[in-house]
Amino acid sequence: MSGSGSGRGGGTYADSVVFVLGRARLEARVGRAAAVEPDHLLVGLGTLCRRDLDDVLGRRGPSAAERAAVAADAVRVRERFDAAGVHPRQLRRGLRDALAASGAAGAGAGGVPHRSRAARRVFTRATERSGAATVSAVDLLRAALEALTPVGLKVLAGHGISDPVAAFFPGDAATDSKTPLLDRYGRDLTALARDGKLPPLIGRGPELRALARVLLRQRKANAVLVGHAGTGKTGLVEGLAARLAAADAPAELAGARIVELSMAALVAGAPHRGDFEDRLQKVLAEARSSPEVILFIDELHTVLHAGGRGASDAANILKPALARGDLRCIGATTPGEYRRDIEDDPALQRRFEVIWVDEPSRAEAVEILAGLLESLAGHHGVDIDAEAAAAAVDLTVRHLPEQRLPDKAIDALDQACAAARIRTLTPDTSPPPAGPVRIGREEVAAAVAERARLPLERVAADEAGRLLAMEEHLRRRVVGQEEAIRAVAEAVRTGRSGLGDPRRPVGVLLFAGPTGTGKTELAKALAEFLFEDERRLVRIDLSEYQERHSISRLLGAPPGYVGHDREGQLSGPLRDHPHSVVLFDEVEKAHPEVLDILLQICDEGQLTDARGRRVPFNESVVILTTNLGSGAAAAGGAFGFLRSAKAAAEPVMAALHQELRPELLGRIGRVVVFAPLDDAALEQILDKLLAQVGERLAGRRVDLTLTGAARRLFLGRASGARAGARALEQAVERLLVQPLGRALLAGDLADGAAVRADAADGQLDFTTGPVRPEGER
Template sequence: MLSQEVQEVLKVAIMEVQERRHEMLTVEHILYGMTATARGCLVLEGSGADVELLREQLEHFFQTEMESVRPANQPEIIQTPGVQRLLERALTHIRSAGRQSVDVGDILVSLMEEEGSYAVYYLRKQGVERLDVLTFISHGLEDGSGSRGVRENAGADEEGREADDPLARYTTDLTARAAAGGIDPLIGREAELDRAIEVLCRRRKNNPLFVGEPGVGKTALAEGLALRIHEGNVPPRFREARLFALDMGLVLAGTRYRGDFEQRLKKIMDALKALPQAILFIDELHTIVGAGATSGGSMDASNLLKPLLASGDLRCIGSTTHEEYRNHLEKDRALVRRFQRIDVREPGIEDCVTILEGLQKHYADFHQVRYGKPVLRAMVELSSRHVRERLLPDKAIDVMDEAGAAVRLRQAGEGGKRPVVTIRDVERIVARMAGIPQRSLSGGEKDRLRHLERDLNARVFGQEAAISLVTRAILRSRAGLGQAGRPAGAFLFYGPTGVGKTEVARALAQCLGVDFLRYDMSEYMEKHAVSRLIGAPPGYVGFDQGGLLTEAVRKSPHSVVLLDEMEKAHPDIFNVLLQVMDYGTLTDTTGRKTDFSHVVLIMTSNAGAFEMSANSLGFGAPRPVRTDAGQDEGGGSGGDAAARKARRALEQLFTPEFRNRLDALVPFAGLTQPMMLRIVDKFVKEIAQGLAERQVNLALSEEARQHLAEKGFDPRMGARPLRRLLRDELEDPLAQELLFGGLQKGGEAVLVLRDGTLRLDVGRQGTAASAAAPKSTDKTSAKATGKTANKAADKTAGRTAPRRAPAGRGKRKDGQDTSHERRTRG
């Protein structure tokens, strides 16, 4: 493919052939086209040719050596074999070089191989050889020997001036920036800065290296040194020093050919050595390892710097992180020994408050706001507590900066005094940064915690003891009385199926206002399934993508994590969770630590459910029936014995070190008959709320309510049979009426019991209930629509239904068992 410049050259050459009525397109025409285009002139001048003289010689050749024999109306122009060879060589060259298009330089290089042509004769007469052309197109304007013609251009003057001062082109003078007021003061890092000055004063290997996590202030240390030099607060030998920050990106930019990078870096080093008190600062020092190296070559920036660093001719300050130091620098022992490592640690809360107090004037003047001292402390404490992925003081400074910007934008255009940044503004910013509800940071959380137990009991019935255990543990954690670094709570819920274990976890997330993350442990039964939670090991597909659990918690650090049916998971999962419950962290396969200190970890298990519901002794002993208060009736101490058996089943499944790290083993009791009435009201209320959007009111007679509670009661299966019963007896008839019957445009539906059969009566608002009420045999039967269903739930909350012997439930007077008999007609 020919480039746009080559097409322009060929176009000029063809026009010259047509105007002069030459018979063929020759190599000389192509050279003439190069003298008439900007890119062609650039290449010719860069190779050492005189373009004006070359054009005159070619015009004289056309007039004296070529005849005008071609008819003016002949459309086709024939190429000479020389032109064909020229184009073929150029195309072959770019294919071997892996390029896509032919440039003007490629055409000129190919043209120089046409030895017997006048074009090559004229070029060589001016001293231009093929090597000159290759040198120019390889090194361009930066090559001294091949750019004598180009440097006469106006645009090249600025290029030459920049090349004469490599420090101005590739570095930033930090001392000059400090003199201009562009550097913030350094606060609380006097020890590290004094240590760096001591290293710089050494005779040999006077190169400090700041190593620390991102955000602790490594770059600020170098800027603080520049500010000290400007203020004169340094030893006398450093008062004339200048600190330059190297921009490795600028050094690498445009270095297409071998030797360009080395040449630039050598010029920078020579310029630094020429200054008596020059100090070079390389941020992210690990980037020099391998920088500028060609494939298969060992010469890179680090190897170019090593001789100067060891001799003391160049004083260099570097900075890098612990991870990059381990992965890149530590492997090059020859480079590391030339630096003196200085660890930069994260400052404490008080030190960070002092740092913000020193910086607040600069941010207050920039945003035109005011910061109070309590607000600065709130910035540090809230960011330290909730923004766990980053370190102080960086995250606290970001909070101060963003809070000032938000307040200024909110009150833009208002005159008078500067607006004041409040603690509520800080809470709003931290909540956005950490991805948590704002109420979790302020007084709104106190109200949630105060009514947490009440709200959970309103969602899940009959599990007061279990909810009390969970609530007390959550309150201890929120009060700061728990062990530092551990999760906000770690619980194991165990008990029969369908009694509300999963529902308590879901309700807890809603009451706390956090995300709910659920994982079904039946998907993690194999040994290799652990990698799905924490990520695949190195060498496997997707090892750098993290795990499902770690990535989810990293995105939602404040959440309730439910590991459902833990007994089905592989035992290796239990071992992985040990560090989560003990230290509140989980390390994935990429080495990143995920913080679980704000996570409520809940695991559910059906282990021991059979023992909790089994007969206490023998084959015919009565099963204990639990009341709302949790006492056993009719079974003596059978409930305690069943609980002990359930605990033993858990001990066989979970290891002692796993159980010992839990905040509580929370037993869930089986459902009782009085609980079923409240559960019926809850399920019917949920259905009624869905119908309200379609202008349908749902009512429930007292007889139907009692019937649903009795028929849906199954101590072994919990509340799920009731849910299926409501689906068959209520939701299926409702679906028919909503789609094809009398509720298509709204109305009222009442579920009543007639002759032992549930029936759904539908009609207009108020008519269905009045038509159904006289047929009910219960004097207290009344419709329980979306409003009355709630009242019925409150009325029956403390009422105990008549107790029935387990063996007699579901039988008629004649003794025939009707527990599995379907009695619906709708």
């Protein structure tokens, strides 16, 4: 015997349960059954009751402790058989004969059969039923009796047993209950509240009073709680259950039981048409015969699809009971599912009174979290600072806009406590804490950063220092655009300071100027600075969206069209990473209807994709680029090029007002005009490009040196050209990188050589020096 196994839901299986499963598998294999069924488990339980169990266990080689534990469980199982008046050996033999005669053993499997779905549900149910950490054979017996197949039920009927659970467990409270089916397929929230197993309800007074008022009605005493996921609909019902379980419960609702009905449990194990409907009718009959019962159906819209036949069977059974007033029911669903599945059925809709459960305000959310601090601290064994509640609310509101309060704030605080707790359990180099671990704003910020997939510095309180030094970071990548860098930094700082409109993007900027001046590079540098990941730049080239129908590529195709199951090129990345820099290149080339999307993004900070889902932009920086006016600006300067952003701005702004729609320009927070690059800026860019080439050659230990004439050759190719830095990149690639690559492949340039590049007749002339020995640097 291998010892205790793991049970679902956190419990473990006793050695006796492992023994029973092994005997059940043996019975199924001998009987050539395709899978282990609950009836085989009952045979194994009968084997556990054998008088010569010690001999059976001895042949399997268990330890003395294991034999004692199995024997103790066997005594308790034998007591259940005695209570039912059934001899284990007679039942075991009868089940074997019935299973063999049933014809279900035609699979011919040679190996050990796996547990069937019904048998797996037996172990799940036994785990749920067990009040201890270990699932015993008695727990398994009860769960197996509840799930017997018609073969097993027929064998027990031959022993005069029509209700197996009641026969084997005659003294159980569940057996004596007036609502055994509700006990089986539901969860008594009032009993859980009485045992202190439900979290407290803080706030929500108006909604709680509205719910109680509906339940006191004479007819149609049914309410549906409608709210987005995470706003606390289930918590509101649990709070009502706790109120009813209290000693000072309202007299009008005193003695009421709120039972949460699980549609999944009703459907499970009902494969044939009519099984589910029959169960539901019996459950509703129990509820009608018990006026104190209030049914709670979470995810009410699932009623319309329960049983697998679409709309109607479950709903049509439920509607008459709701209309007559002999049943009280509370449902919960989201606004979208309520409109789609319940409003579409007027007969079902008018039987419920809607109670809207909106997201709480910041103050209410902080109050809710403050009330949970003691419970969370006790569970995790930590100390939680009072400021952690406000920090969890503020940080999740800012960085997790797609989720709802209070759930997201509670999860963040719970995750922070769990992370701190894990650090104390995981061996590392740091010494263990002297006292209880404290949870404050920093720990909550780390949890929010992990959930939002952001660097910790981006969420932590010291972000202000980074933002104040933003220009210095951007200058490392973008050269010669001081005015543009300053404008971008100011716009982002304004948005991050909290003074910007929280419903709009952090910043909406228009980069205008000639190509090759650093517009895209500045967007990449901004993404790297804000999110420490250049991949957070979502780049949309609007020159590809010049037709009206191309809008579907941005937001996804509507249902029924080709590609409707794929995400849009804009909506998909933004739903995955709401914190991004979104770059719309060449805005002047887009179709007018595509520009309408930009109007919505810049004004409302969100849009709706083809599936009706909200795509947030209020945590992103939106950048538009254009080359409008750059031709006129270049034509008006000395040697074909203007030398300052201020001088270049006039023709650029004139072109923008002429070509772009006024409503789009009015929604842009800042127009940043990029000046043509001067010689000093081109020198710095050349140094960066040559440093990159040097890093690539370092692997071959090639030392590259350029003369002044060679540098002047590169700068002459870019100076006065409209391509700017791009012309310089092309010149370096064509005149330097490609010839060096050919020389390395041809063997003309050996590893470790020193290369000197000089200019001659508009080309580079390479001179190779001595080869350095291996290992010399």
